[in-house]
Amino acid sequence: MSYYLKGGLVSLMLDLTIRARSEHGRTLDDLMRLFWRRYGARGIGFPEGEVQAICEEASGLKLRDFFDRYVRGTAELELAPLLRSSV
Numbered sequence: 001m002s003y004y005l006k007g008g009l010v011s012l013m014l015d016l017t018i019r020a021r022s023e024h025g026r027t028l029d030d031l032m033r034l035f036w037r038r039y040g041a042r043g044i045g046f047p048e049g050e051v052q053a054i055c056e057e058a059s060g061l062k063l064r065d066f067f068d069r070y071v072r073g074t075a076e077l078e079l080a081p082l083l084r085s086s087v
Contacts, residue, residue, distance in 0.1 A: 009077050010070050016082040017066060018059045026059050034058040 015028035
C-alpha cells in the first residue's frame with residue numbers, strides 16, 4: 001500500500017473516530033484548523049512527536065490506541081465498521 005493511499009484512509013478513519021466519540025461535535029476540520037493557526041499561518045513546521053498530542057487537544061479525545069495501531073503500527077485498517085457507524 002502506498003503511503004499516500006494509507007495516509008488518506010487513516011485521515012478518514014481519524015475523522016470518523018472523532019465524529020463518533022466526540023461529545024462536542026468535533027471533526028478532522030478542527031484538528032486542521034489548529035495545525036494551521038499554530039504552524040501553517042506562522043510558516044513553521046510542526047514537531048513530528050507532537051502530532052498525536054495536538055490531535056488529542058483539538059478533538060478532546062485520547063487517541064493513543066489509534067495512533068499506535070494505524071499511524072505508528074501496521075494494523076489492518078478497519079474502515080468498514082467506522083463507515084457503518086457513520087450512516
